Amino acid sequence: MPWFFLAVTVVGAWFTFNAYLPARVRGSLTGPSFLAGWLTSELSSHHFAWQLIATVFFVWAGALEAWPGWLGLGISLASWIGLFGLAVISHHAAPAIELALEDGLGETYRDEIEPEVAKAMERPLRPGRRLIPFLLLDPEVKRHADIPYAPEHGFRGLLDVYVPKVGAQGAPVLFQIHGGAWVISQKRHQALPLMLQLSRAGWVCVSINYRLSPRATWPDHIIDVKRALAWVRNHIADYGGDPDFIVATGGSAGGHLSSLVGLTGNDVEWQPGFEDEDTRVQACVPFYGVYDFTNTHGRQLHDGLIEFLQKHVMKTSLETHRKEWEKASPLHRIHQNAPPFFIVQGTHDSLTPVEEARLFHRRLHATSQQPVCYAEIPGAQHAFEIFHSLRTTHVVRGVERFLGWAWSRELRRRAGGLQAPNASGSATTNITT
Structure with missing residues (x-):
């Protein structure tokens, strides 16, 4: 013994x-x-x-x-x-998130959140969730499940819509893209703490599936994401959402795809058959994303990602098809008309290196005309926020404040009769290095 x-x-x-x-x-x-x-x-x-x-x-x-x-x-x-x-x-996640928001939005950003928006955000998180971290349900939230946006793709062409059980009208919309290295996972596996909390606060949240490799070949993934976004734009009002205010988010591969959505709005190359649809978003919150397929700046820890992408996702050689790889990399699609970004990354992430997130933040912050926040969460591993934990609570609260600020700014713009900014641009061929 x-x-x-x-x-x-x-x-x-x-x-x-x-x-x-x-x-x-x-x-x-x-x-x-x-x-x-x-x-x-x-x-x-x-x-x-x-x-x-x-x-x-x-x-x-x-x-x-x-x-x-x-x-x-x-x-x-x-x-x-x-x-x-x-x-x-x-516990250090709380000051890290707050510092990121103050650096990106200004020290008085909380004063810019409209009172009714702030009141909805003040609701405490559901008690007991940290004790039972995988209890990812909420009695105040209703899920409309398995809605087809691309019925020919079967299960991979479905999405879920989360709404407040009391109903919503003209609510801001969160558009969630799951991760899983472009080859695994599905819409009900990730970001539930964030979506449930936002739905309790009055948001409408959409979580999508998309085609996965190795059966799918790039750019099938991003085409599906944009097609789902077009569906949201055309149908989310039926569920109480505002089609003119959509925020893209996702983790890991979903962080990569949500960043591309934010940076390539209305890119007709990735909208075959729906070129006239508006696929811009009004803000973007990528979690621990992959930002450079090419590893041009050597921020990845080894060549494993490139080898994986060549074999399973891109199915082309980086050496012979570099332009296509750059188009697939958010780091190479940065432009001045990007929407507001809140980039979230863990310091202890062993799958997507923090060094690449730092570089993406620096380049985007130096180029974009909109605010760019970057939170480096102490001690956080990859996928840290997909179930309830103390760190998840702090980060969800911080993201909620960022979204509250963005939505409040939109409400003031509408009240003042101002023209909407070119939220996510139309970076169809814009490649930066």
Whole structure:
């Protein structure tokens, strides 16, 4: 029993250590390191609970009758201190988000949020969600499921619409694009904490599917996204949404696609058969996105992404089709008419490097005529906000304030009879390096 207890404590301590220093080099440990670090950093209190329960059981069973048991107990204590540190770091998301908003929008940005918008945002998050982090339902929100926007694509051509159960009229719209490396996942797997909270605050949220590789070949993915956006523009009023105020968001591959949506509004090359539809958005919130397929500036940690894209997504060589790869890269589509952006990235992301997000922010901020916010979330892994956690709560609240600011600005513009800005431009061929 003492030796078994020691082995269990070593495993628990590795989970804690890995949350601080996840593997960022290419290899067989990349996936397990991400998964372990993701769950540990977001659920540190849950990990403490299972480690404590296991320790009590082993001590009761006689684990301290020999020196390996005492060594295991010492390792457990060190692991618990580390888990407490992870919880403390999670709290740092709040000031990081606030600093990003003040830097991008101005220190008095809260004063620019209309009173009725601020009041809707003041509603507390649903209690108990951090205790049961995967409870991704809300009795105040109604989901209209499996609505076809591209029926010929079957399940991949469906979307869901989330609305306040009390109803909505002329509500701002969130357009959510799921991630999954362009090859996996679906519309009900991501961004639910954000969508549920926004729907409770009066927003209408849309979550879409799109065709996935390897069956699909780029640009099938972005064409589907824009087709879904055109459907939203034409039909969201039937669900209480405002078709003239749509914000694109998504994480990972969804962060890549939402950024492209924000930067390539009305690009007819990616609107075959619906060239006349308006596919601009009024703001964009990408989470831990991929911003440069070409790795021109060497910000990616290794060549694994390029090899993956060549084989499964682009299905062309970067060397021989560089122009097409650049068109698929948000970093190369930056222009001055981009809409307001709020870029969110974790410092400990082991799948999409923080260095690339920093570069995208710098280039966009230097070029765009609209505000660009960038929040680097301390200790956050990839996909950190897809279930409820302390860090998720802080980030959702911050994104909600950014969206409240953007919607308030739009309401003031309409009240003043001003012309709408060229929200996302028409960067059909604009390539920047």
